[in-house]
Amino acid sequence: MLIPVFLLTIGDALVADGKHILVLGSQSTLAREFVDQYIDEFSHITLVARNAEKLQVQAADLESRSKTVHTKCIDFNEIGIHQEFDGALDDIDEVYFFYGSLPDQQACEQSVESALEAINLNFVSSVAMLTSIANQFEQKRAGLILVVTSVAGDRGRKANYVYGASKAGLTAYCQGLRNRLASAGVRVVTVKPGMFKSAMTEGMPKTPAILWSDTDRIAKVVVEAATGSKEVVYAPGYWRIIMWVIKSIPERIFKNTSI
Amino acid sequence: MYRSWAYIPEVEQSAKVPQWVADLPTSTTGAANSVLAYGAGRSYGDSCINTDGKLIDTQQLRHFISFDVDTGVVTAEPGVTLDQLLRLTVPKGWFLSVTPGTSYATLGGALANDVHGKNHHCKGTFGHHVKQFKLLRTDGQELVCSENENPDMFKATIGGMGLTGIITQITISLQAIKSANMTVSTQPFVGLFEYLKLSKISNQQDQYSVAWIDCMSGDMEGFKGLFYSANHAKTGELAYDEAQSSLSAPSIIPSYLLNKYSVTAFNKLYYAKNKGNKSGINQGYHSFFYPLDKVANWNNIYGKKGFYQCQFILPLDQNEVFDQVFTKIRQSGMGSFLTVLKEFGVYESAGMLSFPRPGICLAMDFSNRGNSTMKLLKDIEHLVINAGGSIYPAKDKLMSAESFRHCYPALDDFKRYVDPGISSNYWRRVSG
Numbered sequence: 202m203l204i205p206v207f208l209l210t211i212g213d214a215l216v217a218d219g220k221h222i223l224v225l226g227s228q229s230t231l232a233r234e235f236v237d238q239y240i241d242e243f244s245h246i247t248l249v250a251r252n253a254e255k256l257q258v259q260a261a262d263l264e265s266r267s268k269t270v271h272t273k274c275i276d277f278n279e280i281g282i283h284q285e286f287d288g289a290l291d292d293i294d295e296v297y298f299f300y301g302s303l304p305d306q307q308a309c310e311q312s313v314e315s316a317l318e319a320i321n322l323n324f325v326s327s328v329a330m331l332t333s334i335a336n337q338f339e340q341k342r343a344g345l346i347l348v349v350t351s352v353a354g355d356r357g358r359k360a361n362y363v364y365g366a367s368k369a370g371l372t373a374y375c376q377g378l379r380n381r382l383a384s385a386g387v388r389v390v391t392v393k394p395g396m397f398k399s400a401m402t403e404g405m406p407k408t409p410a411i412l413w414s415d416t417d418r419i420a421k422v423v424v425e426a427a428t429g430s431k432e433v434v435y436a437p438g439y440w441r442i443i444m445w446v447i448k449s450i451p452e453r454i455f456k457n458t459s460i
Numbered sequence: 461m462y463r464s465w466a467y468i469p470e471v472e473q474s475a476k477v478p479q480w481v482a483d484l485p486t487s488t489t490g491a492a493n494s495v496l497a498y499g500a501g502r503s504y505g506d507s508c509i510n511t512d513g514k515l516i517d518t519q520q521l522r523h524f525i526s527f528d529v530d531t532g533v534v535t536a537e538p539g540v541t542l543d544q545l546l547r548l549t550v551p552k553g554w555f556l557s558v559t560p561g562t563s564y565a566t567l568g569g570a571l572a573n574d575v576h577g578k579n580h581h582c583k584g585t586f587g588h589h590v591k592q593f594k595l596l597r598t599d600g601q602e603l604v605c606s607e608n609e610n611p612d613m614f615k616a617t618i619g620g621m622g623l624t625g626i627i628t629q630i631t632i633s634l635q636a637i638k639s640a641n642m643t644v645s646t647q648p649f650v651g652l653f654e655y656l657k658l659s660k661i662s663n664q665q666d667q668y669s670v671a672w673i674d675c676m677s678g679d680m681e682g683f684k685g686l687f688y689s690a691n692h693a694k695t696g697e698l699a700y701d702e703a704q705s706s707l708s709a710p711s712i713i714p715s716y717l718l719n720k721y722s723v724t725a726f727n728k729l730y731y732a733k734n735k736g737n738k739s740g741i742n743q744g745y746h747s748f749f750y751p752l753d754k755v756a757n758w759n760n761i762y763g764k765k766g767f768y769q770c771q772f773i774l775p776l777d778q779n780e781v782f783d784q785v786f787t788k789i790r791q792s793g794m795g796s797f798l799t800v801l802k803e804f805g806v807y808e809s810a811g812m813l814s815f816p817r818p819g820i821c822l823a824m825d826f827s828n829r830g831n832s833t834m835k836l837l838k839d840i841e842h843l844v845i846n847a848g849g850s851i852y853p854a855k856d857k858l859m860s861a862e863s864f865r866h867c868y869p870a871l872d873d874f875k876r877y878v879d880p881g882i883s884s885n886y887w888r889r890v891s892g
Contacts, residue, residue: 230479230520255480258523265524265534266548400479 219244223293225330226277226300228255230399231349234420235297239427240266247271247293250300278322283329290337295345295427298327301368303401309363316363323367328374335378338387346382347390347427348375352435354393355444358460379432390426394419394436395443412443462515465759466504466857467766467828475515481537481628484516486600494883495598497626499566500541503573504769505857506885507621513883516626518568524548525629532634533591538568538627543753546745547700554634555692555745557589563750568627573854574619574814577749578668578690580804587618587810589632595625598881602628616877619811621853623878623887639696642668642748645689645739648731651681652782656820659803662689668748671801674727675824676790680783684731685801693742701746719827723795761797762827769855770796770837771823773804773816778847782822785840789824792836796824812870812877815852823855834858853886864890 220243226232227248236246246268250256253274260270275282277300290296304319327348338344353361354368372391379389396402397414407413414437422436435441447460461472475498478484485495494513501508509515521539528534532554536545542556543563549555560575569575574587583589592606595617603625605614617624645666649655655671662669666689673685752758759767774781789796800823809816826833837858844851850867851859865871875891 228479233479233520254482258480258482258525261525262523265527398477400477403477 220294221245221247221292222295222297223247223249223290224297224299225249226298227259228252229299229301229401230416231394231397231419231423232297232299233259234416235299235423236263238417238420238424240268242428243268243295245269245271245292247273249273249275251276277326278318281329282326283333286330286333286337288337290334290344291341294343295347296334296338297423297427298330298346298348301349301401303361303364306359306361306363319363320367320370323364324370324374327371331374331378335382335387339382339385342385343387345388345390345427346375346378347392347423349392349394349423350375352393352395352440352444356447356455360459388432390431391433392423392426392436393433393440393444394422395440397436462498462501462509462517464505464508464857465502466769466825466855467759467762467764471509471511473509473511473515475517477517477520479520481521481596484521484596484626484628486596486598494881495626496882496884497538497568497572497622499539499569499572500564502562502565502569504855505853506889507573507853507856507887508569509885510883511885512888518566518626521628522566527552529554532636533631534634535629535631536567537629538566538571540567541565542567542570547702549634550637550640550700550745551698553636553638553698555637557633557635558583558586559749560586561750561752563746563753567630567632568622571618571627571630572620572622574809574811574816575854576804576816578670578688578802580802580807580816581663581669582667582805583635584805584807585619585809585811585814585816586632587814588807589634590618590630590810591633592631593617594628596628597625597879613877615810615812616874617811619809619814620874620877621813621884621886623882623884625879625882637692637698639693640699640701640745641693641696641742642690642745643693644741644743644748646734646741647687647689647737647739648735649685649687651678651683652779653681655685655687655801656803658687658689662687663803663805667691669802672730673799673801674731675786675799676724676727676795677731679786680779683786686731686734690748692745696742701744720793720795723797726797727795762825765828765830767828768826768833768837768857769823770826770840771821771852771855772840772844772849773819773821774844774847774849775819778849779820781843781847781849782820784843785822788836788839788843792832794826794829794833794836796826799824812874813853813868815850815854817850819849823852853890857886859890861890861892 222243224232228250246263248256248259256272256274260272263270301323309316350372351368353365354372357365375389375391382389396412397416397419399416419436426434462475463472495516496510497518498508498515499518518539521537523537525535529552541564558577560577570586571590574585576585595603595605603610603613649658668690671685671687673683675683677684802821804816804819804821806818841863845863845866
């Protein structure tokens with residue numbers, strides 16, 4: 202007989218008392234790898250993503266591994282999604298933002314729609330949800346909010362500045378939120394990955410190879426960020442130095458480069 | 461970049477990396493557009509490479525679908541590695557019924573190569589424990605295969621080297637264990653006949669047995685070896701034994717480092733260190749089954765030129781052929797770094813092209829010295845084929861189409877089940 206796994210977890214007090222995490226964009230390569238590496242740290246998980254069929258696959262996987270799983274199928278591009286989270290965070294201890302898209306920069310230069318769609322998905326929708334989530338965590342005076350942004354937000358470049366701007370906005374928003382929620386005991390962590398191999402970057406030339414990481418390495422940094430005490434984490438850590446160098450180039454020189 | 465575990469053929473390929481089974485490509489047609497599922501890349505030869513077409517990396521297809529803790533039946537996607545599976549099942553008291561020597565292989569790869577382990581004499585091959593799988597053909601058709609449903613396709617796919625379709629989910633039955641530990645005994649021996657005697661006794665009482673031998677230390681009656689026998693321990697914790705790579709072989713080791721002298725010295729040292737007669741020693745399952753997994757990228761020790769694995773079975777009445785093989789190796793001046801001997805049981809394999817069959821199985825590896833190594837392997841191939849033996853496709857990259865036909869008489873029957881949209885370098889070589 203196949204036992205539904207949620208029944209198994211009830212008898213197991215240790216597991217039942219574990220953390221409940223909310224993962225937004227659970228179908229991203231990084232989110233999946235993160236959940237695998239973080240598996241012993243939680244007992245309940247709410248998966249939020251767009252594709253219902255894939256959510257079922259993911260839920261079955263985690264249920265097989267003795268987790269209690271809830272799923273929510275939403276399109277982050279839709280206005281008003283934050284309402285889904287209003288008053289829904291009582292049981293949730295940690296929230297992870299993994300979703301996002303890497304838009305075609307040239308398309309964004311040609312079409313206002315493409316540019317705004319990217320900004321809306323990567324930034325505006327996150328702001329909407331963070332507003333709701335932050336208020337609830339502030340009231341609870343507990344919680345962890347971890348947001349994955351990007352090194353691309355540290356300096357705008359012609360190769361991907363629409364994406365970079367959306368991530369820069371999100372990074373600055375999180376910075377302010379961290380400042381506001383510090384006194385309430387709510388942690389806000391920003392993780393800025395460099396380039397890594399994922400569904401989002403499939404087909405991109407992986408050069409220079411030395412700057413491309415495997416997803417599991419980035420996921421490990423996210424796990425360390427979640428369990429550690431740092432506020433802003435580069436993934437891998439050497440990107441802090443690279444971006445420090447890139448940020449220190451004077452604008453009048455930088456504007457003529459093709460970095 | 462994708463290549464085979466032994467770095468030969470010297471090619472690197474790129475691959476599509478679907479994140480979900482639902483994203484797998486369908487309706488590819490024509491040999492030029494052929495695809496091939498690539499698991500963990502632990503095949504040594506060219507069976508995991510498809511330079512005329514494309515590769516589909518299945519490692520992201522690694523979801524579990526269900527796990528019944530009462531019966532030990534687990535269903536998962538093909539990219540789940542054996543290690544990932546054990547991490548889930550060992551704490552609940554279940555272990556793989558059959559496992560090969562690395563935990564990094566995927567379920568899909570284990571099925572496609574119908575892998576065997578140290579318990580072949582009592583559990584057969586991996587395929588014997590596969591209850592069902594789903595197979596996606598490149599025309600978009602998805603088949604459920606088991607002994608009752610599409611039984612011919614079931615038999616063709618087990619050991620079918622990924623050529624019959626892309627496996628999208630696998631259901632296997634596990635064996636119950638009471639402890640994550642193994643009880644292991646070691647016994648030194650000399651020569652093939654002593655090995656056979658030990659094997660006969662052990663096979664009646666132990667689930668696992670295997671021998672390490674130093675094939676340069678003597679002829680068929682004079683070589684030294686260590687006989688390992690083991691069972692799952694009856695008491696102890698049911699804890700997952702993590703696949704820890706505490707060492708990593710750097711990619712800059714020059715290929716001349718492994719030569720006749722260093723290999724001879726290594727084998728002598730290994731024997732001297734382990735020759736003490738030990739019985740009933742408790743050790744974690746990981747160090748017993750997967751010792752090489754402790755060294756990440758151990759394939760690098762052979763340098764950039766790579767190496768050749770050679771694994772074959774000889775029928776029980778052809779013992780003198782071992783002598784001829786050993787003589788050839790000594791004459792060639794090449795040493796095998798790791799040589800493993802295992803008597804197989806009488807099980808009929810589950811797949812049409814399965815390698816295991818009754819007899820004695822020998823696995824060796826040789827550093828790549830170009831033509832001289834190829835000649836040695838070709839000589840061994842002829843000896844094995846003439847003796848009615850067979851060669852393991854997962855480790856082979858030299859066997860001729862003619863030899864393949866000798867080893868695998870079901871070839872023509874098998875061809876009827878091959879997906880026309882799937883191919884591999886191996887298949888193009890041996891199917892002619």
